[in-house]
Amino acid sequence: MVADLFYYFIYPGFLFTAVVGGLIAGVDRKITARVQFRKGPPVLQPFYDFFKLLLVKETILPAKGSKITFLLAPVFAVFGASASAVLIMLPLLGIDAGFRGDVIVVFYLLTIPSLSYIIGALASGNPLAAIGGSREMKLIVSYEFTFILIIAGIILKAESSTSLYRIIEVQQTGNAFIGTASGVLLFIAAMFCIQAKLGLVPFDMGEAETEIGGGAFIEYSGSAYALIKLTKYMLFFTLPALIILFFMGGVQLTGIHILWSALKLIAVILLITLIRNTNPRLKTGQAMRFFLIWMNLFVIVAIVLSYLGY
Amino acid sequence: MDEAGYIILLPIVVGVILFIFPDKVKIVKGLITLIISLLTSFFAIRLYQTESTIVDLSIFSGLIAKDSLLYESISGIGTYCQLNIDPLSQLITLGISFFAVIISIYSITNITKEKKLYHFFPFFLITLGCAIGAVLSDNLILFLIFWGILGFTLYKLIKGYDEESSAAAKKTLILIGASDSVMIIGIALIGMIADTYNMSELNISTSTGIGIMAFLTLLVGSFTKAGAFPFHTWIPDYTKKAPAPSSAYLPASLDKLLGIYLLARLCTDIFTLNQWLSLIILTLGVTTIIIAVLLALIQHDYKRLLGFHAVSQVGYMVVGFGLGTPLGIAAGLFHMLNHALYKSGLFLSAGSVYQQTGKSDLDELGGLSKSMPLTFIAALVFALSISGIPPLNGFASKWMIYQGIIDFGKQPGIANQLWIIWLALAVIGSALTLASFIKFITGIFMGRRNPELESVKEVNILMLIPKIILALICISFGAFATGYFVPEIFFPVVGKFEFVGVWQSSFISLLVVLSVILGLLIYLSGNIKNFRTADSFVGGEKWEEKAAFPVTGFYDTIRNAKVLKTIYDKAEKGWFDIYLLTKHLVLSSNKVLSKVHTGVLTDYAIWIFAGLSIMLIIYLSV
Numbered sequence: 001m002v003a004d005l006f007y008y009f010i011y012p013g014f015l016f017t018a019v020v021g022g023l024i025a026g027v028d029r030k031i032t033a034r035v036q037f038r039k040g041p042p043v044l045q046p047f048y049d050f051f052k053l054l055l056v057k058e059t060i061l062p063a064k065g066s067k068i069t070f071l072l073a074p075v076f077a078v079f080g081a082s083a084s085a086v087l088i089m090l091p092l093l094g095i096d097a098g099f100r101g102d103v104i105v106v107f108y109l110l111t112i113p114s115l116s117y118i119i120g121a122l123a124s125g126n127p128l129a130a131i132g133g134s135r136e137m138k139l140i141v142s143y144e145f146t147f148i149l150i151i152a153g154i155i156l157k158a159e160s161s162t163s164l165y166r167i168i169e170v171q172q173t174g175n176a177f178i179g180t181a182s183g184v185l186l187f188i189a190a191m192f193c194i195q196a197k198l199g200l201v202p203f204d205m206g207e208a209e210t211e212i213g214g215g216a217f218i219e220y221s222g223s224a225y226a227l228i229k230l231t232k233y234m235l236f237f238t239l240p241a242l243i244i245l246f247f248m249g250g251v252q253l254t255g256i257h258i259l260w261s262a263l264k265l266i267a268v269i270l271l272i273t274l275i276r277n278t279n280p281r282l283k284t285g286q287a288m289r290f291f292l293i294w295m296n297l298f299v300i301v302a303i304v305l306s307y308l309g310y
Numbered sequence: 311m312d313e314a315g316y317i318i319l320l321p322i323v324v325g326v327i328l329f330i331f332p333d334k335v336k337i338v339k340g341l342i343t344l345i346i347s348l349l350t351s352f353f354a355i356r357l358y359q360t361e362s363t364i365v366d367l368s369i370f371s372g373l374i375a376k377d378s379l380l381y382e383s384i385s386g387i388g389t390y391c392q393l394n395i396d397p398l399s400q401l402i403t404l405g406i407s408f409f410a411v412i413i414s415i416y417s418i419t420n421i422t423k424e425k426k427l428y429h430f431f432p433f434f435l436i437t438l439g440c441a442i443g444a445v446l447s448d449n450l451i452l453f454l455i456f457w458g459i460l461g462f463t464l465y466k467l468i469k470g471y472d473e474e475s476s477a478a479a480k481k482t483l484i485l486i487g488a489s490d491s492v493m494i495i496g497i498a499l500i501g502m503i504a505d506t507y508n509m510s511e512l513n514i515s516t517s518t519g520i521g522i523m524a525f526l527t528l529l530v531g532s533f534t535k536a537g538a539f540p541f542h543t544w545i546p547d548y549t550k551k552a553p554a555p556s557s558a559y560l561p562a563s564l565d566k567l568l569g570i571y572l573l574a575r576l577c578t579d580i581f582t583l584n585q586w587l588s589l590i591i592l593t594l595g596v597t598t599i600i601i602a603v604l605l606a607l608i609q610h611d612y613k614r615l616l617g618f619h620a621v622s623q624v625g626y627m628v629v630g631f632g633l634g635t636p637l638g639i640a641a642g643l644f645h646m647l648n649h650a651l652y653k654s655g656l657f658l659s660a661g662s663v664y665q666q667t668g669k670s671d672l673d674e675l676g677g678l679s680k681s682m683p684l685t686f687i688a689a690l691v692f693a694l695s696i697s698g699i700p701p702l703n704g705f706a707s708k709w710m711i712y713q714g715i716i717d718f719g720k721q722p723g724i725a726n727q728l729w730i731i732w733l734a735l736a737v738i739g740s741a742l743t744l745a746s747f748i749k750f751i752t753g754i755f756m757g758r759r760n761p762e763l764e765s766v767k768e769v770n771i772l773m774l775i776p777k778i779i780l781a782l783i784c785i786s787f788g789a790f791a792t793g794y795f796v797p798e799i800f801f802p803v804v805g806k807f808e809f810v811g812v813w814q815s816s817f818i819s820l821l822v823v824l825s826v827i828l829g830l831l832i833y834l835s836g837n838i839k840n841f842r843t844a845d846s847f848v849g850g851e852k853w854e855e856k857a858a859f860p861v862t863g864f865y866d867t868i869r870n871a872k873v874l875k876t877i878y879d880k881a882e883k884g885w886f887d888i889y890l891l892t893k894h895l896v897l898s899s900n901k902v903l904s905k906v907h908t909g910v911l912t913d914y915a916i917w918i919f920a921g922l923s924i925m926l927i928i929y930l931s932v
Contacts, residue, residue, distance in 0.1 A: 054836040063843045064758050066679040075829030102811030104712050108700050122752045126846035134864040137745050144741040152730040160720050162811040223836035285867050
């Protein structure tokens, strides 16, 4: 019990994910700046941002909204991110704890942050936040279908097991799933899904800074916004980790394998950053079509291929 | 075994007596109803603790003189009045009496405010007695009698005050009545095959044509009662027009319990299913989920929106039973209980909002979370439960259904090979449910408050208690799902089974609590005390006081998407409504037949003469 609480709060749950996630967010900003021929902020900038928001900045609450819901929503977002993080990281890092959850549980826990953003946005009573919230919800509806199909494909490849440990084990005794044709297709679709889950360009219509002034987050400031930032950093580590778990055979923390593990993470993050820096924002309808038609088609082809043994 | 008799007869007898009380003393009638419901619950708990047996109700024979004609004629009644007390019927009986108590507390003040709704409480009690009677009876004919009365009381619990509500009531009566008559055929077929009407003695294989026919006809009854596609269309109309307690009592809880009870009996006791029937049931299940939730997404009227969800959720239970594994059946039953909990809670919340505001359109509401905080919190718990957000109870049962589907996929068979389809559609149904409940919660409780609604107050304590109890049960069913409730409640019913995946409900619930504390600590460590409130920032524009983004526009992109638009348009014209389709068919065939009625006497004489000659020819040729 105490060990499980340690896993959840310190390592590899809340604190660990937040620190690594913050670093990843810093690297992401650095790369983005390089792509745009700028120098960019220091890598530790996300931490400065977080503590500035939490400790220094004043918090402005919406006069017309329901304030308690508005303030509690980010707390639940942090819960969703930490719970999914710990359930993904434990098998990924090979820690055999009594505390586990299967892939369906992880799937559902990962929707909690987005849902909390939406509820918080709508509780603020701001019409632009409502626009952002409704866009975010439509995006969720479109990518969830692709995402569950990807998970079904993974379950199929992992010999009908829903255990994350088993998924890694199957890949480490055989080949990583990305080594097959169906695995590549699933990987591509999964990359777009996590891009949408992270709310990054081209799927950032929910916040759309330049268009609806931050959309779902327009009313957030100070401490509450710090928690939202924290959730985003955590997801920036958790979701790439999930990709590594699903497709690249997880990580091993012995000898030369540490280097490989780090390279896997860097590769996934580089891919995310490059997609976000080389694409324009899609309209909601376009994004829905992209997932509901093209990505689903991709995944269905992949599932048929994996039935045939490719 | 006296409880079994009391629990059925007591509510019915008191219900009939209550008819003679005038409607002016509604509160007294409400209190009597509450007391009887409590007594019934007490008996239900006693009944839950007894061993499972078959009870022969030959109590009538003692009342009548031995050598009278009446005695001769009813001496065989014992075989027809056989009651079956087993874990399944005990569980459902307990559920029914629990919901009766919860809803009668709510009704005491709510119904007295409803005008023109006569005899609510008598029919409420008769419904209670008949529902329990239907669940406990082992004999199919006795079962059918109770089941038939339930269709009628359902009709009487909605008031016909305008054309639309009368039409809704009529539609309900016709659909339920038609399904009952289809069931009579099924029961007759069973009598033909098996030579007995007692469910406990039946075990019919579905390899013969007659067996399949009997199964399908009874399935129609179950689907109509529970509200599964394609016999679901009475539910949204009913819930839109009926008073909230009626919606919460019948379509949301009792009819689900009964319909799914019948489905459980059909799939586990009376018939053994073949794989094609599994395929049909699963297909109907996922179709129910998707069609109903897509229609719920575009509703403007929140009671109707809830009605569509009362349909959509049935799909999950049907999927659970279609799987046929112990895990699947337990998941279906668990989802049935959970659904009854949160859906009756949602209807009660909707009823509270309607009573306080008098508005049923989402566009006209908004910002009520400040005026009705407790109703808001309860409704939020129910909405998150129904959307399957961990760690609430809706997630626990949906998770079991998903596990059941994945496990089911390991077996060979046609339906098994398609497991990915069942899984994906069930999950996307849950995401769409979340989407439409975002609309529900936002439209009523969040956003900007309509200036007309400034004076809205919270409902009284009698209407709050039921919702709070239901919300607490939703939370605890979720928190202790896999560790306590599922083994305790469902292992006796379906037998012991292993979970396929891992969901540590209690520990994750504890983590939720700890995370909230952690979040609050982060807030307190920060600069939160230094806050101010300000009006919304809308890019520096000066917006009108009433300016808001209406929630009904949330999903217009989905409404107007290419393929979906045609489906929605067809659905709004009633293309998927079996009632309207039948109506059109009957009316158009009547039109043809009415051409014969020219009103000219000689024509009629010719018809009569022609008919006579045809009969004569047939008679002579045989």
